[in-house]
Amino acid sequence: MAENWVDERDKAILETIYYCENCNMVLEPRDIAVARQKKVSTRHKVRKVFIARCGHCGNIVTDSHAQYSPERSQFWCRNCIAEMGVQSFHTS
Numbered sequence: 618m619a620e621n622w623v624d625e626r627d628k629a630i631l632e633t634i635y636y637c638e639n640c641n642m643v644l645e646p647r648d649i650a651v652a653r654q655k656k657v658s659t660r661h662k663v664r665k666v667f668i669a670r671c672g673h674c675g676n677i678v679t680d681s682h683a684q685y686s687p688e689r690s691q692f693w694c695r696n697c698i699a700e701m702g703v704q705s706f707h708t709s
């Protein structure tokens with residue numbers, strides 16, 4: 618396993634966005650609406666969401682539908698992990 622797996626994981630992330638679950642709205646990180654949303658709507662749940670590419674099938678997925686393997690230095694989507702099995706996902 619690579620010593621710098623955190624850096625490798627960060628390289629695999631394509632984009633970071635914010636999502637307000639109450640408003641059902643996607644906010645860009647550079648958008649001033651993120652700061653305004655956090656201040657004005659303090660009870661709203663604003664989540665940071667990572668967009669990544671599956672290293673197995675190439676689909677674009679969010680971090681909630683993917684898992685990172687430090688052994689492979691790749692994100693895989695849940696579908697590929699289910700098809701190939703957890704053991705093959707964690708072995709390089």
